[in-house]
Amino acid sequence: MSQPVRLMWFRGDLRLADNPALHAACAAGGPVALVYVLDERAGAASRWWLHQSLTALSREIEPLGGHLILRRGEPLAVIPALAAEIGAGAVHVARAFEPAHRALDRALDASLKTHGIALHRHQSLSLFAPERILTKTGTPYGVFTPFAKACQEAGIPDDACPRPARIQGVQAPGDDLASWALLPTRPDWAGGLRAEWQPGEAGAQQRLNAFLAGPMAAYATARDLPGRPGTSKLSPHIHFGEISPRRLWHAATQAEGQGTATFLKELLWREFSLHLLWQHPTLRTRPIRPEFEHFPWQPDPSALQAWQSGRTGVPIVDAGMRELWRTGWMHNRVRMICASYLVKHLLIPWQAGEAWFWDTLVDADEAANGASWQWVAGCGADAAPYFRIFNPVLQGQKFDPEGQYVRRFVPELARLPNACLHAPWLAPPSVLAAAGVRLGTTYPRPQAELAEGRARALAAFAMLKG
Numbered sequence: 001m002s003q004p005v006r007l008m009w010f011r012g013d014l015r016l017a018d019n020p021a022l023h024a025a026c027a028a029g030g031p032v033a034l035v036y037v038l039d040e041r042a043g044a045a046s047r048w049w050l051h052q053s054l055t056a057l058s059r060e061i062e063p064l065g066g067h068l069i070l071r072r073g074e075p076l077a078v079i080p081a082l083a084a085e086i087g088a089g090a091v092h093v094a095r096a097f098e099p100a101h102r103a104l105d106r107a108l109d110a111s112l113k114t115h116g117i118a119l120h121r122h123q124s125l126s127l128f129a130p131e132r133i134l135t136k137t138g139t140p141y142g143v144f145t146p147f148a149k150a151c152q153e154a155g156i157p158d159d160a161c162p163r164p165a166r167i168q169g170v171q172a173p174g175d176d177l178a179s180w181a182l183l184p185t186r187p188d189w190a191g192g193l194r195a196e197w198q199p200g201e202a203g204a205q206q207r208l209n210a211f212l213a214g215p216m217a218a219y220a221t222a223r224d225l226p227g228r229p230g231t232s233k234l235s236p237h238i239h240f241g242e243i244s245p246r247r248l249w250h251a252a253t254q255a256e257g258q259g260t261a262t263f264l265k266e267l268l269w270r271e272f273s274l275h276l277l278w279q280h281p282t283l284r285t286r287p288i289r290p291e292f293e294h295f296p297w298q299p300d301p302s303a304l305q306a307w308q309s310g311r312t313g314v315p316i317v318d319a320g321m322r323e324l325w326r327t328g329w330m331h332n333r334v335r336m337i338c339a340s341y342l343v344k345h346l347l348i349p350w351q352a353g354e355a356w357f358w359d360t361l362v363d364a365d366e367a368a369n370g371a372s373w374q375w376v377a378g379c380g381a382d383a384a385p386y387f388r389i390f391n392p393v394l395q396g397q398k399f400d401p402e403g404q405y406v407r408r409f410v411p412e413l414a415r416l417p418n419a420c421l422h423a424p425w426l427a428p429p430s431v432l433a434a435a436g437v438r439l440g441t442t443y444p445r446p447q448a449e450l451a452e453g454r455a456r457a458l459a460a461f462a463m464l465k466g
């Protein structure tokens with residue numbers, strides 16, 4: 001008897017290796033239709049990545065006999081229609097954490113059932129299913145340290161699914177990727193992204209290998225230094241599912257050196273963010289701590305625009321914002337500094353920063369971005385207390401002491417000596433002149449006086465408490 005057709009719907013898992021949904025669809029040995037449905041919510045940088053990643057995925061699939069079908073539209077209509085066209089008996093997809101996908105899956109499950117088609121959702125995007133890690137009283141964790149401990153105790157099984165050796169592909173009409181216009185045209189701002197990244201499963205593996213062979217050993221300390229290549233830069237690959245979290249976890253555990261434990265902890269921060277999104281579907285827009293709904297923010301479009309374009313007058317902040325614009329990525333330490341400057345010194349609502357990161361990061365992720373912005377703003381679960389305010393000058397001096405990072409992204413300050421680089425407004429006029437810096441002309445004066453900004457932030461917080 002011939003095997004029924006199965007439909008494999010790629011969603012957040014653009015890979016062939018250790019892909020439980022793909023493995024299950026192929027394991028039955030019958031024909032498998034492979035589909036990707038465009039997620040219209042993606043920001044501009046993510047759309048660039050998506051184009052490259054789908055191209056790479058398609059290239060991996062074709063030699064195995066498969067064929068990637070691209071469809072656009074509401075998945076609730078697209079998936080049942082495609083299933084009916086090809087006579088599919090089952091649909092396989094990765095289980096999602098995003099609220100929009102969860103609501104969709106419920107509706108899709110009901111819709112497919114009426115046609116006798118089963119929807120199989122596979123645990124694939126995280127180390128654990130969302131309801132697996134709970135407190136002793138059966139509630140989700142709201143604090144990172146006990147959550148991480150519970151994950152470590154639960155153990156992460158090392159049972160990766162094999163990459164399919166061949167796929168009995170099913171042809172069906174689909175869109176041409178170019179017609180989705182995911183790449184920028186005029187202006188083409190993606191030159192820096194092309195120079196930096198190789199999206200796709202092979203690029204992810206290369207990035208991982210290079211990290212394990214080099215920076216991993218010193219990760220525990222070097223991860224905080226933005227001027228050095230001290231972190232993995234795997235975040236966009238992880239976000240698009242080009243490498244599985246389980247494989248990454250086990251590859252890291254086998255690495256030698258002191259960096260391993262710290263790196264695994266960061267992977268658990270990702271896991272924690274996903275669990276927060278599961279608990280708080282409005283993570284991207286509403287504060288977890290309800291009292292912050294009434295925080296006296298002071299929206300300021302021109303200050304926001306200066307921050308977005310890396311023209312705040314605070315060198316480490318500007319370097320970070322320009323790194324983001326140029327490469328689609330920003331170093332974690334600098335993300336914290338830039339975010340803190342926006343919400344504390346400028347009192348601009350954290351949601352405005354979240355939205356800019358969403359549009360410009362190649363790793364823009366609903367869970368990690370939402371949770372991290374809330375963490376910095378002090379309104380999230382287990383957040384940095386609001387009154388702890390990063391001083392961007394001291395942060396720059398501590399984590400970029402030689403100034404390599406600032407000089408790379410803010411070249412107009414490159415000739416300043418280290419002692420003045422992070423606070424050029426304090427430099428003697430003769431030093432500025434010798435370095436070719438004219439404040440207010442070649443480089444902006446700071447938008448906000450730092451001590452004043454800090455005092456304003458503390459006063460705003462006091463109003464919230466009172």
Ligand SMILES: Cc1cc2nc3c(=O)[nH]c(=O)nc-3n(C[C@H](O)[C@H](O)[C@H](O)COP(=O)(O)OP(=O)(O)OC[C@H]3O[C@@H](n4cnc5c(N)ncnc54)[C@H](O)[C@@H]3O)c2cc1C
Pocket residue numbers: 223231232233234235236238239266267269270271273330331332333335336339357361363364365366368369370372373376
């Ligand atoms: C304001 C702000 C916004 C952020 N937005 C995002 C985002 O949209 N997408 C995103 O993936 N990360 C986000 N992060 C978390 C972190 O900055 C990035 O994951 C990290 O910089 C990615 O670089 P890497 O791959 O070299 O990280 P590594 O240091 O090599 O860490 C390995 C992996 O662990 C995960 N990870 C590390 N730190 C965190 C963290 N604090 N929270 C959650 N996961 C973490 C990432 O998947 C990362 O790739 C944000 C942080 C801040 C402060």
